[in-house]
Amino acid sequence: MLISDRGEQELLKLIQPYCLPNTIGDDGAVLHPPAGCELVVTTDVLVDGVHFSDQTTTAFDVGWRAVAANLSDLAAMGAVPLGITVGLSLPPQLPVVWLEQLYTGMQACLERYGTGIIGGDLTRSSIITVAITALGAVKADRIIARSTARVGDSILVTGYHGDSHAGLQLLLDPQLSRDLRMFTDAADLQVHRQRLITAHQRPQPRLDILPIIEELRAGASEIFPISGMDSSDGLADAIDQICRSSRVGAILTRSSLPISPSLSQLFPDTAVSSALYGGEDFELVLCLPAPIAMALVDKIGRDAAIIGTITRSPDIILVDDSGKYPTIEIDRQSGFQHF
């Protein structure tokens, strides 16, 4: 059964069960924004062959990743999700099951974070394109912006970096896994390989960090601002963007870079570069006063690390406290460029 076998109304009926109740069926969806909150709006477009391919991503995972990328942008602003709209373009020759799997993947990720689909559009095209707009709510004094990092702030990073990029390499190049067998125990390889691939296919937007920050704020004697963004285009890019917006620089410590055991085990030579420039990890990079950063790491647990400090000098440099590697300046051009 292909998309072209169904009329538009039939396809809309097929999609409806994946949407939140009472949102579909009018020219627009109606949303009741929480009182006293600012609204955060973010849009991401994923294109077949550019952001995903059959080789690396099932329809379910295209849905999951598209939602995760948008929810990650909300988390990066400190906002709780209210819902998403999905603007979908599909080739008529696509099997209908692909569409169903896409929505199943989107719904799975949305449900995990307590939100859902509130609207969208469906049209034909020669290429699959998924345009998602996510809406979230945040109190004005809780907005996380890129432009407010201050000299002396600690740079806190959630999760591991570089895993998604390594997972993508493994998916794109089957020979790579075969080569790795020469250096790695077979059972270990299997476990590490799967972890890296999962990091690529099912990224987790860090909305779980927001209530932890709120808990910390509740116990704090003073209001503290948090600056930051997500690391969707790479850790180095995130730090670069924050530094440019805030007109500051940064010193990062090589040994603190959040590199997973799987990445360092399978790719010891390229782990640092993957972590800095790989992208699509969808973690948070936050700048906040050092004592609060430490308290936050304590609360988050092993899944967060302080990797450096905001400096007055505009450079971004990576120092090695072991003395084994030279101090290097971060390449500001290696971030993911879409054109």
Place this chain on the structure above:
Amino acid sequence: MLISDRGEQELLKLIQPYCLPNTIGDDGAVLHPPAGCELVVTTDVLVDGVHFSDQTTTAFDVGWRAVAANLSDLAAMGAVPLGITVGLSLPPQLPVVWLEQLYTGMQACLERYGTGIIGGDLTRSSIITVAITALGAVKADRIIARSTARVGDSILVTGYHGDSHAGLQLLLDPQLSRDLRMFTDAADLQVHRQRLITAHQRPQPRLDILPIIEELRAGASEIFPISGMDSSDGLADAIDQICRSSRVGAILTRSSLPISPSLSQLFPDTAVSSALYGGEDFELVLCLPAPIAMALVDKIGRDAAIIGTITRSPDIILVDDSGKYPTIEIDRQSGFQHF
């Protein structure tokens, strides 16, 4: 200069002047929704070769039409626009000037209605795709829904219908204009032709109707509900959708159909069918108590008409008060189908 000659950051810089100040530069845009209002969200995707083509639409008009379609959806919900996001996919071989013209067209339409671009995404693709999400605000008791039409309501329609479709035909088929020369005075043909083409290229979302409704409400002794939607997929489709949602039917009067002098002059044989099934006129179809409908027509002036009545019987029929044409049942399948 082609899109591929510029990096993503450069392209974003190029777009920035077209966006509202202080909205771009973070993971999401922050919007301050008016207190006590519901939020309306609507998404439309336009694809090159499906919804527009070089033959019929300049980049400026693609931008104008994309915005107009979304603002029309807001108007159809009774909502005042707060801003839009633009998810854009572009082929690398596209001239940069196309992108600039697109944004110029979007901005022109947005400015006319007092709103602007607050965010978006830019990515490469093999086909131009414009995915717009528009946000609007409406008080809960002012929402115009499809599902609340009541038996006895008058059906009020703004503007003319069928002009956009006829304009598109004229753009697609140059021979058509040559043929029309045989039947029409040259100067008349030129004027009518241009009116129909303009209706297609620069549709006007009917946000101007909302304050007129508010004025009427202010003077009314009772609260009155309004049901309706826009006629983007055709007048017949709009009435069909409203009737299905509200579980009612409708009787329309042939002589009241809002057909422009230009349409009836150039296309006397197909004017009724264009008006019913043409689509993309982006006018409003509203159902409301007869006395209020009449008062609203008085206030709007010549640019609105009552074309029929909501009935208990679920059929939608077109009657001819002159007795010249037979009563016909509206074809519910002729609306614009995207697949």
